[in-house]
Amino acid sequence: MKMYKSIPIVLFSIILIAGCVSNKKYAELQTTYAQLRERNQELSNKYQDSQRELTGANSRVKSLEEQITSEKANVVALQDALNKCLSSSNQGNVNISKLVDEINSSNKYIKQLINAKNKSDSLNMVLTNNLTRSLSREELGDVDVQVLKGVVYISLSDNMLYKSGSYEISDKAGETLSKIAKIIKDYEGYDVLIEGNTDNIPIAQTNIRNNWDLSALRASSVVQTLQNKYAVDPKRLTAGGRGEYNPIADNSTPAGKAKNRRTQIIITPKLDQFMELIGKAPEQAPKQ
Incomplete structure (x- = not known):
């Protein structure tokens, strides 16, 4: 990113080179440029797919939490209906045995949802603890x-990860x-999404057009x-770049x-088991 001071020199060099390169060399550069554009488009498409998947995963988790709340409310309603049955002679037509079965079924389903969510949360904490313990004090910086x-989310600084300006x-x-690869395996x-991010200083390299390219x-x-x-x-694995458009701090300071x-290395649990549980949700009790 600090190479912006050499922009005039680079531009001057390009002008000199442009006048000296052969048609063959120019064609090779054109081919390379086309390949880079095609590769960048592929990365952008993959990134967009991953973002949609991540959004869907977060939505499914939210749906689970809402369904747990709904099922708890359903249990309360069923219990109230049963209590009314037991206390009122006018509810003789209500099938008490069916209400009891529905209450038990709902309780079982709630336990399944909670256990599945707790299992995912526990795995995440174990993963995090294992990775943190494996890193040295210097690496943790x-x-x-x-x-x-x-x-x-595993966030890696560019000073540690890449060669300067590259x-x-x-x-x-x-x-x-x-160490991160061992945890992933x-x-x-x-699933693993690798997401590149930059600051807002324009990149100054002839083979990289902008921060979108650099991050991808x-x-x-x-x-x-x-x-x-x-x-x-x-x-x-999925690779994607967000350029300078996902800052976590003010770009006005070094x-x-x-x-x-x-x-960022974003490790997302697959939610197939949650979706399977949602598909097995017990039917709602009939209204009294």
Whole structure:
């Protein structure tokens, strides 16, 4: 990001080179540029798909919580109906046995929902604790691990992860990524989104158009490192870039810019078991 001071030199060099390169070299540059644009479009599409999946996952978790609340209210209503049955001779036509079965069924279903949610929360906490314990004190200065709404966020600083002003993975990032890769492989039921973020200073490199490109390329570098060097299943991985448009701090200060230049590894539990439970929800009791 600090290369903006060399923009005039770069532009002057491009003008000189443009006058000297051969038609063949120009064609090669055009081909490379087209490939980069195509790759960036692929990354953007993958990122958008992952965002939709993540939004859907959060929506399903919210739906579970709402359904738990609804089922608890249903149990109260059923219990009230049963009490009225027992205390009033005018309710002789009500099938008490059926009401008892419905109450028991609803209680069982609530326990299933709560147990499934607690299991997911527990796995997230174990994952977080295992990762945190594996990191050294120095690494913890560049890595932030949080659990928000059932999703694990691992935020990595660009100073540790990449070579200066580049999307190439630095040598010192290898040990940290290997620890994260081990955690990812240990928890096979989780999907992984790698999300690149930048500050608001325009990138000054001829082969990278803007911060969208830089963030997507950085995310792609992490994905390929996890796949090729640490054998993480690529089917579980998605790379995406958010450029400068997802800041967590004020870009008007150096400290704020440093926080915004980050790459997040977002580990999301698959919610198939929750959706299966929702499909098995007991029928509502008939109104009295």
